[in-house]
Amino acid sequence: GEDVEQSLFLSVREGDSSVINCTYTDSSSTYLYWYKQEPGAGLQLLTYIFSNMDMKQDQRLTVLLNKKDKHLSLRIADTQTGDSAIYFCASGNTPLVFGKGTRLSVIA
Amino acid sequence: EADIYQTPRYLVIGTGKKITLECSQTMGHDKMYWYQQDPGMELHLIHYSYGVNSTEKGDLSSESTVSRIRTEHFPLTLESARPSHTSQYLCASNEGNQPQHFGDGTRLSIL
Numbered sequence: 134g135e136d137v138e139q140s141l142f143l144s145v146r147e148g149d150s151s152v153i154n155c156t157y158t159d160s161s162s163t164y165l166y167w168y169k170q171e172p173g174a175g176l177q178l179l180t181y182i183f184s185n186m187d188m189k190q191d192q193r194l195t196v197l198l199n200k201k202d203k204h205l206s207l208r209i210a211d212t213q214t215g216d217s218a219i220y221f222c223a224s225g226n227t228p229l230v231f232g233k234g235t236r237l238s239v240i241a
Numbered sequence: 242e243a244d245i246y247q248t249p250r251y252l253v254i255g256t257g258k259k260i261t262l263e264c265s266q267t268m269g270h271d272k273m274y275w276y277q278q279d280p281g282m283e284l285h286l287i288h289y290s291y292g293v294n295s296t297e298k299g300d301l302s303s304e305s306t307v308s309r310i311r312t313e314h315f316p317l318t319l320e321s322a323r324p325s326h327t328s329q330y331l332c333a334s335n336e337g338n339q340p341q342h343f344g345d346g347t348r349l350s351i352l
Binding site for chain 1: 247272274280281282283284286289291299300331333338340341342343344345346348
């Protein structure tokens with residue numbers, strides 16, 4: 134079946150940039166997604182990118198898509214302690230395929 | 242902001258009981274999903290629906306069942322709860338290829 138891979142942990146200092154990477158196998162995905170999950174909560178849609186775009190910027194968030202390499206990244210500029218959470222990459226159509234999540238820890 | 246609601250938020254119940262977890266959405270979305278997730282771990286798709294009277298099994302073998310009699314409701318039922326069912330259950334919905342929106346989840350503990 135289709136697969137999405139992410140590194141499991143990332144630790145950054147407050148104020149630095151965070152980059153979370155994801156690779157996927159489903160080339161038919163119309164959109165690719167980033168979700169954020171805080172402890173005890175559901176998943177919150179953070180941002181998404183249409184598959185024919187290379188980049189999308191939304192305030193502190195930048196999504197880069199390399200369709201040839203099937204590589205998606207999420208950059209968070211000026212990372213804050215409130216950004217500490219688990220970030221899930223997702224691809225596919227119905228149903229979505231989720232990665233296992235990257236736990237971002239922000240050190241003050 | 243998406244309007245998708247799950248009840249109860251928390252449930253602690255004994256082994257052998259029948260449980261129904263409720264999920265409702267007010268957006269008229271055609272597709273709905275149930276995921277099982279242990280805290281901080283990966284999501285496992287257990288059931289989904291393309292619309293009324295449609296239900297499909299997900300990737301994770303589950304002893305639960307679902308029904309989709311109305312567009313806005315997608316309840317999940319466990320006929321006889323076991324300690325292995327202890328987990329968080331997340332409901333989501335979307336329309337077409339639009340993003341999935343998630344509820345806040347039900348945290349289930351079986352004693």
